[in-house]
């Protein structure tokens with residue numbers, strides 16, 4: 001078993017996370033269950049912040065809450081003095097309910113509605129990351145109508161192809177996100193924004209993609225952006241106070257992955273920005289980053305109970321669990337790979353290879369292909385690692401399966417932070433036929 005954060009095996013042969021016995025947590029909260037190692041999230045947050053401090057760079061580390069958005073998670077981010085990236089009215093609302101300081105909230109999105117933008121102004125958030133011309137116009141109109149200033153970053157696409165799954169690439173020219181740096185759109189957006197009386201352009205934003213292992217893409221992006229900033233400084237007298245380099249730092253899901261320590265990505269990138277800005281005679285901007293996966297990904301595990309077992313002789317053995325693509329859509333969507341162990345028998349020797357099937361009515365609902373395991377029985381507990389990012393946040397009710405609860409484990413204490421959905425929750429939006437319609 002790979003050593004993740006506080007993950008350990010106790011003398012009963014049970015997996016332990018944050019000092020919490022996973023078998024006991026499953027008995028208390030039921031399965032499936034998401035369990036988070038809070039100490040690991042804190043360690044990662046501090047690692048990022050310490051890297052900036054060590055290099056003497058003013059920074060904001062914004063948790064990309066799309067990775068796992070909940071009131072408790074946002075409160076944890078606040079405890080660790082992170083900033084927060086939200087990408088919808090729903091995430092912003094959650095942040096408000098969590099009492100997250102508005103001035104440290106950054107609002108993203110490639111098609112923000114006028115209502116969402118108004119909500120951002122009402123909340124008095126720290127900055128809007130502007131993605132397109134329509135949004136820029138709307139922000140200009142809203143700020144003038146209210147007489148209320150708003151900080152913005154312009155999201156640019158630098159034309160970088162990072163090495164990752166096509167669906168999670170974002171920095172390439174052919175992308176739905178941002179203003180293109182090479183074809184003049186970014187400059188046009190900047191020129192328009194600089195004329196808006198209540199809009200303050202803090203600087204640029206760039207996010208090249210997600211689950212990236214190499215620093216090359218980030219370094220190339222930084223080089224291109226700083227080159228452009230030097231040009232804009234000369235021709236437009238524009239100086240970027242902030243450079244937001246996004247998130248995307250890869251984590252280890254399986255033995256095939258070999259990431260750097262999350263903070264190490266950042267250190268290399270900052271050093272590059274320092275040398276490039278110096279070379280171009282620019283002031284060192286504040287550096288902002290937006291990690292999601294690298295803060296919460298490997299801090300989360302999902303615990304399932306094993307159910308039916310189907311052996312297709314000489315072909316494969318299917319071991320079904322009580323969840324699947326409804327609580328983790330990543331294998332079906334990106335062919336994402338995971339590792340897992342039997343949480344109630346971690347020390348038992350590996351005896352067979354099985355494939356872990358979800359319970360949804362889809363052949364594609366397979367969580368793991370060809371997993372080496374001890375011989376599993378119905379009623380064992382399977383702990384699947386690294387489900388902390390884009391697991392709960394992409395969970396759904398396909399087949400009307402209720403979403404599992406989320407528990408935070410820290411120093412031996414298990415704290416329920418999202419309760420299990422009930423069947424009543426599932427029908428609470430349904431309106432029966434035949435009753436008078438109110439709306």
Ligand SMILES: Cc1ncc(COP(=O)(O)O)c(C=O)c1O
Pocket residue numbers: 064067085108170207209210211246247248249290291292293294389
């Ligand atoms: C704009 C932006 N920032 C930050 C992130 C977080 O990325 P990750 O979870 O890979 O760190 C994403 C998601 O890819 C994103 O789209």
Ligand SMILES: N[C@@H](CCCC[NH3+])C(=O)O
Pocket residue numbers: 066168210211330389390
């Ligand atoms: N949801 C994706 C990554 C996209 C992140 C948002 N831009 C994943 O699970 O890997």
